[in-house]
Amino acid sequence: MRARALCLALLAAAAAALPRSASIDSIGLGASIAGNQTLVSPGGVFALGFFTPDAAEPGRRYLGIWFNSILEPRPTVVWVANRQSPLVDSPGILRVSAGGRLVVLDGNNGTVWSSAAPTLNVTTGATARLLDDGNLVLSADGSGSEQSVAWQSFDYPTDTLLPGMKLGVDTRAGITRNITSWSGPDDPSPGAYTFKLVLGGLPQFFLLRGTTRIYTSGPWNGEILTGVPYLKSNDFTFKVVWGPDETYYSYSIGATSLLSRLVVGGDAGQVQRFVWVNGAWSSFWYYPTDPCDNYAKCGAFGYCDPDQTTQCNCLPGFRPRSPQQWNLRDGSGGCVRSTSLSCGGGGGNGSSDGFWVVNRMKLPEATNATVYAGMTLEQCRQVCLSNCSCRAYAAANVSGGASRGCVIWAVDLLDMRQYTKFVQDVYIRLAQSEIDALNAAAAAANSRSSPSKRVVIAVVAAVAGVLLLLAVGCCCCCVWRKRRKRQGETGSSAPGGGADDVLPIRVRKHPALDEDWRSAEKDVDLPLFDLDVVLTATDNFALHNKIGEGGFGPVYMGKLEDGQEVAVKRLSRRSMQGAVEFKNEVKLIAKLQHRNLVRLLGCCIDEDERMILYEYMHNQSLDTFIFDEGKRRLLRWQKRFDIILGIARGLQYLHEDSRFRIIHRDLKASNVLLDRNMVPKISDFGIARMFGGDQTTEHTKKVIGTYGYMSPEYAMDGVFSMKSDIYSFGVMVLEIITGKRNRGFYEVELDLNLLRYAWMLWKEGRSVDLLDEVMDGSFNYSEVLRCIQVALLCVEVQPRNRPLMSSVVMMLASENATVPEPNEPGVNIGKNTSDTESSQGLTANNVTITAIDAR
Numbered sequence: 001m002r003a004r005a006l007c008l009a010l011l012a013a014a015a016a017a018l019p020r021s022a023s024i025d026s027i028g029l030g031a032s033i034a035g036n037q038t039l040v041s042p043g044g045v046f047a048l049g050f051f052t053p054d055a056a057e058p059g060r061r062y063l064g065i066w067f068n069s070i071l072e073p074r075p076t077v078v079w080v081a082n083r084q085s086p087l088v089d090s091p092g093i094l095r096v097s098a099g100g101r102l103v104v105l106d107g108n109n110g111t112v113w114s115s116a117a118p119t120l121n122v123t124t125g126a127t128a129r130l131l132d133d134g135n136l137v138l139s140a141d142g143s144g145s146e147q148s149v150a151w152q153s154f155d156y157p158t159d160t161l162l163p164g165m166k167l168g169v170d171t172r173a174g175i176t177r178n179i180t181s182w183s184g185p186d187d188p189s190p191g192a193y194t195f196k197l198v199l200g201g202l203p204q205f206f207l208l209r210g211t212t213r214i215y216t217s218g219p220w221n222g223e224i225l226t227g228v229p230y231l232k233s234n235d236f237t238f239k240v241v242w243g244p245d246e247t248y249y250s251y252s253i254g255a256t257s258l259l260s261r262l263v264v265g266g267d268a269g270q271v272q273r274f275v276w277v278n279g280a281w282s283s284f285w286y287y288p289t290d291p292c293d294n295y296a297k298c299g300a301f302g303y304c305d306p307d308q309t310t311q312c313n314c315l316p317g318f319r320p321r322s323p324q325q326w327n328l329r330d331g332s333g334g335c336v337r338s339t340s341l342s343c344g345g346g347g348g349n350g351s352s353d354g355f356w357v358v359n360r361m362k363l364p365e366a367t368n369a370t371v372y373a374g375m376t377l378e379q380c381r382q383v384c385l386s387n388c389s390c391r392a393y394a395a396a397n398v399s400g401g402a403s404r405g406c407v408i409w410a411v412d413l414l415d416m417r418q419y420t421k422f423v424q425d426v427y428i429r430l431a432q433s434e435i436d437a438l439n440a441a442a443a444a445a446n447s448r449s450s451p452s453k454r455v456v457i458a459v460v461a462a463v464a465g466v467l468l469l470l471a472v473g474c475c476c477c478c479v480w481r482k483r484r485k486r487q488g489e490t491g492s493s494a495p496g497g498g499a500d501d502v503l504p505i506r507v508r509k510h511p512a513l514d515e516d517w518r519s520a521e522k523d524v525d526l527p528l529f530d531l532d533v534v535l536t537a538t539d540n541f542a543l544h545n546k547i548g549e550g551g552f553g554p555v556y557m558g559k560l561e562d563g564q565e566v567a568v569k570r571l572s573r574r575s576m577q578g579a580v581e582f583k584n585e586v587k588l589i590a591k592l593q594h595r596n597l598v599r600l601l602g603c604c605i606d607e608d609e610r611m612i613l614y615e616y617m618h619n620q621s622l623d624t625f626i627f628d629e630g631k632r633r634l635l636r637w638q639k640r641f642d643i644i645l646g647i648a649r650g651l652q653y654l655h656e657d658s659r660f661r662i663i664h665r666d667l668k669a670s671n672v673l674l675d676r677n678m679v680p681k682i683s684d685f686g687i688a689r690m691f692g693g694d695q696t697t698e699h700t701k702k703v704i705g706t707y708g709y710m711s712p713e714y715a716m717d718g719v720f721s722m723k724s725d726i727y728s729f730g731v732m733v734l735e736i737i738t739g740k741r742n743r744g745f746y747e748v749e750l751d752l753n754l755l756r757y758a759w760m761l762w763k764e765g766r767s768v769d770l771l772d773e774v775m776d777g778s779f780n781y782s783e784v785l786r787c788i789q790v791a792l793l794c795v796e797v798q799p800r801n802r803p804l805m806s807s808v809v810m811m812l813a814s815e816n817a818t819v820p821e822p823n824e825p826g827v828n829i830g831k832n833t834s835d836t837e838s839s840q841g842l843t844a845n846n847v848t849i850t851a852i853d854a855r
Contacts, residue, residue: 026129028142029122032095043132044068050092051075054186061087062188063094063104063113065134065153067259070276078134078160078261079153082113083188096128100150102138118150119173126150134162158188161251161262167205168197168241168248177248181266191266197249201369202396202407203242205249206295207264207271207287213295214269215288216415219366222397222404225249226363226423227415228287236260260284275768277781283766284781292417296365299334300412303361307420315413316356316438317430334412339431343388353385354435355393355427363394363424364413371396373405377427380406384429394426420629421774527602533560534604534611538568547620557616565616566601570609585685586612592658596650598673598683614683618676622736623669632739632772637779639678640736644787645812646680647672651729652805654682655722661691663698665720667728668709669735689720708743712826713799723799726808727826730794733787734758739772755795755825762792762822782815789819797826 025042027033038049047068050061062082066075082104090107097103100122102115118138125142136153137144154165157179161167169176181191194208202219218227220240235258238251253260259276272286287293291311292304298312299321305313312331320326321333342352372380377395384390389410396405413428430438537558538545548555553572559565586603593599604611622643625631635643654662664671664685671684687704700718711727713719731742734754742754752760761767767788771779790811796802801823803811811817 026127027094027096028127029096029098029124032093034093035091039128039130039136040068041130041132041134045132046078046130046134048094048130048136050087050094051077053077053188057186059089061090061092063092064188065130065136067276070259076261076281077188078158078162079136080158080188081115081153083158083182083190085112086188087112096126096138100126100138100140102128102136102151115151116156120148120150122150133164135164158182159191159264159266163251163253163260166248166250167195168203168246169199170246170248172245179262179264181264183266185267191264193264193266193269195264195271197247198367199247201366201371202363203240203247203249204365204367207269209269215271215293215295216365217287218415219363219369219407221363221395221424222399224423226361227293227417229362229419229421229423275781277768277785280765282768282781282785283764284768286766286769289769296332296414298331298416300414301335301337302331303416303418304331305418313418315358315416315428317428317434337431339434341388341429341431352432353429354432355381355384356430356435356438357425357427359425360419360422361424361426362415362417362419363426364392364409365415366407366409368411369407369409371405371407375406377406380408381427384408384427390429392426392428394424398424529602529604529611529613531604531606531609534558534568534613536561537566541570558613564601565618567614567616569612569614571611584688588660588662588685588688588690592654592662594650594653594658595679596646596681597653598681615675617673617681617683619674619678621670622672622674622680625674626669626736626739627741633774637771637775637784641780641783641787643672643674643678643680644733644736645809647682647729647732648805648809648812650680650682651725652809655725655805661722663689663691663720663722664725664728665689665714666705666709667725667732668706669732672732708741711799712797721799722804723802726794726802726805727799729805729808730791730802730825731755733791733794734770737772737784737787737791738770739774758788759792759822759825762788786815786819787812789822792822792825793820795825796823798823 025039027039033039033049036049038047040047045068046065048065049063051064051066052058052061054060062080064077064081065079066077070076081102087104087106092112093105095103095105097114100118100120103111104113106112115138118140120140122138123141126138126140127142127144128136128138129144130136134153137149138151139145139148140150141148154162155175155177157165157167157177159179159181161179166177167179176196178194178196180195181193183189183191192209196206196208198204198206202221204219205217205225206213207215216227217225219225220242225240235254236251237254238249240249241247251262260273262271262273264270265272268286270286270288273284274281275284276282290306291297292306298304301315301318302312302320303315304311310329312326312329314320314335317338318335319338320331321336325331325333372383373396375383377393380393384393387408387410390408391411391413392409393406396407416426535541537560538556539558541554541556545556545558546554547557547567553570556568556570557565558568586600598617599615601613601615603613619625625635626640651664651667654664662685664682665687666684667682671682673681673683675681689698691698698720700720705714707715709728709731711720711724714724714727731754735742738754738758740754758767758770761769767785768781770788771784790803790808794802794808803820811819
């Protein structure tokens with residue numbers, strides 16, 4: 001016995017001395033690997049061998065599979081054979097036994113682990129081969145064909161699901177494929193968390209801690225898992241196979257060079273998908289993601305809405321079971337019916353009941369539901385009405401655009417949540433009186449929002465009369481002006497007392513500004529448009545041509561005689577501040593020309609009228625896209641990246657490349673306009689400042705800007721520079737990536753705003769989680785991570801640590817550029833002194849503050 005042990009030890013030592021290049025991809029009957037020997041898949045993607053997970057305890061060794069090219073800082077292990085039986089102070093040997101089993105032997109030739117019995121008779125040519133997908137396959141005859149597979153590691157996953165693996169149940173073969181977390185970072189033994197398929201009703205996957213359900217994917221409806229509505233991706237293909245013999249989930253990757261893994265993490269208690277990007281594992285998505293993902297958070301007949309302060313709500317026709325508990329924001333007790341069903345009240349066949357439709361819902365847990373594969377929804381409705389226990393029904397399979405079969409719940413409805421996108425209709429059974437009350441409430445709401453036909457007719461008639469009078473008045477006014485010009489009159493009287501934008505000519509005297517305007521007109525090297533041209537282009541400033549309004553006054557769309565579309569900014573008589581900003585903008589932007597700056601076409605100065613004409617931006621401002629639930633879906637990642645890079649180039653021109661160094665001071669999403677081709681153009685230079693010579697900073701006691709975008713040093717101390725613009729740019733980049741406002745975002749559970757939330761995810765290596773959920777995975781991972789890293793550099797608390805815009809452009813545009821590690825971001829809280837409004841209580845992103853005047 002001692003001689004045999006000594007022989008094994010010598011073999012292990014000899015194997016350890018072999019160079020790694022001697023590794024092969026398979027071993028046959030009687031062959032073995034030991035020590036540091038490995039099997040390496042043909043393409044070099046995966047390696048199999050013995051490893052030590054904890055350097056502090058080198059005596060524990062396991063047989064595992066890991067990514068062959070990822071060894072630092074430690075190998076990424078995806079499968080462990082003997083996770084419950086480590087080798088202790090023994091080298092370990094892997095061998096294919098004569099009976100067709102893979103066995104792990106210790107130094108005493110004792111069996112530490114063996115694979116399950118082969119499903120086929122093994123011949124002398126049997127081989128165990130490691131494939132490039134990470135599967136260790138025992139081929140009964142060595143042919144490697146699918147029919148010769150007698151055992152494979154894919155049927156016995158540990159904590160990781162690789163592309164091509166199945167998660168589910170094969171009832172025909174008697175195999176259940178679950179993934180279970182490690183007990184710890186250095187302990188591969190089975191941990192507390194398991195992700196598995198639970199059979200019954202519709203296919204549904206659960207994350208369990210022990211035997212407690214903590215998250216579920218939602219039922220499969222033939223198209224999606226209703227609890228993962230944003231699962232679709234251009235790079236990944238997901239599928240759920242549901243049949244009598246086998247039910248499972250699997251995924252594949254289009255780009256073979258992309259490395260990915262789905263893992264149950266014991267430390268986070270989550271199911272996480274990782275992708276290998278820029279030399280590190282980046283979190284692609286993870287669940288649960290928010291409190292509404294917690295299993296049955298709102299109890300029976302309740303649903304969770306993460307966009308509401310009180311996240312738990314009752315379904316229509318239901319009320320909280322415990323109002324006191326509900327008021328304490330504990331919805332676990334669920335809801336009860338406001339009105340009993342007719343079955344419960346002696347109605348017999350339930351003819352006095354009906355159904356109320358709810359949508360955008362994660363389907364209720366369906367493991368105890370009943371599926372009727374051959375029924376239509378109408379047939380399902382009748383079955384539900386005839387069953388006093390039936391609570392709800394829905395389509396069982398919505399793939400292909402038509403509903404096939406239905407599912408009926410005769411149990412309490414659990415684990416529902418609401419999404420911003422449509423998922424599926426659920427028909428909730430209610431008493432007919434409850435449905436009548438809900439319909440009446442909806443009708444009342446519609447009547448409040450829609451005037452009656454008689455009112456509409458009266459309003460239309462009144463508006464038509466007013467428009468006719470205005471048209472006559474405008475014509476008379478135009479004739480009068482032309483006559484006065486021909487006669488050389490110099491009087492400046494005009495009708496007064498009307499609304500600000502009703503008459504084309506107004507009396508508006510600002511004596512303090514007259515001299516400034518005259519000097520400004522001398523500085524402007526721009527075409528001067530006649531007032532008549534502007535009036536004709538805008539239909540006398542018709543209301544239907546009005547496209548916006550700011551502190552300066554209204555903005556109108558117009559068309560010049562040559563067909564060019566323009567935007568006309570008209571100074572309001574109510575805006576003293578607007579007059580100053582108006583003059584400032586003309587003087588600055590007239591001297592600037594860049595593809596990513598809005599182009600100034602000319603101005604109109606006629607008596608007291610002051611107007612600027614710009615190129616018309618067909619897609620309006622950036623904020624109307626990224627913060628709109630519908631429009632932001634139109635902005636795929638490539639378009640968002642192009643917009644980010646375009647803004648960066650425009651800001652670089654202002655700071656470094658133009659004849660004058662311009663500090664914008666109010667850079668935000670609403671001040672970036674998008675042309676017909678979605679090219680971004682920076683606009684609104686009303687409070688911009690021009691720096692001369694070597695000037696780099698300036699101090700002001702009049703802080704004007706927008707909270708959420710202002711840098712800390714500007715908001716609190718009035719110090720602005722190029723670096724304060726760069727801070728605003730960083731905020732805007734994060735908003736473009738997430739589709740969320742910095743001022744509106746608030747992570748309640750973690751007490752974080754958008755910047756600090758982005759910083760937390762960056763430290764945890766989960767920055768990709770910031771990406772707008774509507775992107776559906778169609779994005780470039782490295783670009784997203786690079787943009788987030790650059791944005792965090794731009795919002796650092798110390799201005800000196802923020803990069804110049806030329807460096808920003810280089811880091812964004814070049815994949816090979818070195819991007820420094822960011823530090824913690826600076827978040828301004830406003831200047832709480834007597835001369836500046838406090839930011840306390842302000843949450844809207846478009847609030848503008850100033851020490852003297854509000855914009």
